[in-house]
Amino acid sequence: MLLLWILLILYAIFLAPGSGRDEIFHALIRGDFADVEPLVVTIFSFLGVFPLLFAAILLPDRRSGSWPFVLLSMGTGAFSLLPYFYLRGRFKGLEKIVTPVWLMRVASSRSFIGIIVALFILSLLPLTGGISLNAYKDAFMHSSLVSVMTVDFLILVPLSWYAMKRFRGIPSPISFIPIIGPALLLWQQRGEKDNERTE
Known part of the structure; x- marks a missing residue:
């Protein structure tokens, strides 16, 4: 995990294609999605949902020490999550970072x-x-945001x-x-636990 985190940082700083004014970045920030390749918009949106998924996976364990990393991941994705996965099990101090009860309850709910x-x-x-893979490739090669967020996405899935x-x-x-695969599995698992409590 540590090596992957370092490689991700090095890629984002030194290797990601794109230079100069990033028009796609500015279009996405302004919300001008009509001017951007639809697949880029979807991947960009996925990166906003992934932190919620990791919250649902990690935060129910109140002593996981994960909540600061999960909150940071809402703006930085795998850049914040990879250090957590590396540190967990290696740094005992994480157990002292207790998830607030309200946050744990929200993340644990089926809602x-x-x-x-x-x-x-x-x-x-x-x-x-409709989508165009050629348009996405062109965006990847000319936009630092698209190139970094694509690699971020490819890390977040596994x-x-x-x-x-x-x-x-x-x-x-x-x-x-x-997103949808883990989410549905969590939905099923929590439904089974709810049934066990009512029996």
């Missing part, structure tokens, strides 16, 4: 999973107008599978389906 699923579906809407396997005990390959 929170429902919000993740709804946001995932909304993120797919730009794709209804990282969510790893988190599901290690911390929720669900090693299903369905977790490799971005």
Whole structure:
């Protein structure tokens, strides 16, 4: 994890294509999504949903020490999560970082999973107008934001599978389906736990 984190930083600083004024970055920040390749908009939106997914995976464990990293990941993605996965199990001080009760309860609820699923579906809407892989490739080569967020996305997908396997005990390959796979598995798992409590 540490090596991957270092490589990600080095890529973002030195290797990511794109230079000068990043028009796609400014268009996304302004919300001018109509001027951007739909697949770029969807991946950009996914990166806003992934932190919520990791919150649902990690925060129910109140002594996981994860909540500061999860909150930071809302703006930095894997740049914040990779150090956490490296430190957990190596740095005992994480156990002293206790997740606030209200935050743990929110992240543990099925309603929170429902919000993740709804946001995932909304993120797919730009794709209804069609996509162009050539346009995405061109955006990747000319926009630092697109190149870095693409690599970030490609790290977050297997990282969510790893988190599901290690911390929720669900090693299903369905977790490799971005966001919706882990979310549905969490929904099912929490439904089973709710049923156990009512029996």
